[in-house]
Amino acid sequence: MKKSSSAADLLSLCFRMILGVIFFYAGSIKVLDPQGFALAVYNYHILPEFLINTVAVILPWIEVFAGAALILGLLVPGASLIVSGLLLIFFCALAVSLARGLDISCGCFSTLQDSNPITWMYLFRDGFLLAMAWFVFTYDSGRYGLVKIIREKNQT
DSSP states (O other): OOOOOOHHHHHHHHHHHHHHHHHHHHHHHHHHOHHHHHHHHHHTOOSOHHHHHHHHHHHHHHHHHHHHHHHHTSSHHHHHHHHHHHHHHHHHHHHHHHHTTOOOBOOSSOOOTTSOBOOHHHHHHHHHHHHHHHHHHHHOOSTTSHHHHHHHHHHO
């Protein structure tokens, strides 16, 4: 007998997929152009110069792996916590940059420096995504994760 799906499970699945695709896609773009992403990180003028290249190489891979984990439903608590932490960092970096009046490209979905400059809407977007990630961390039961599906298939 199958249990009925709760609204929280379905909403968590939806949020997990949205966040997973966003982070996998955004990370993949940055993985392919670490030099362009390093320039985007530099333009925020938040990190010391000696950390910029390291962050530009490692951060995109974290995004790719966390995004893939969310899409597949693997290690969801850890992946959603990582995504939540990244979104909190991005939110703070955007807020500081907007308050300082910087006219820079976000670096989120493009490494091109002439892409759209940051706006307060980006801050709202990251806040909303952070709420989604926290919802997944808090309410995802693992019901629609790959591990659960494989276990159920092996039991039949």
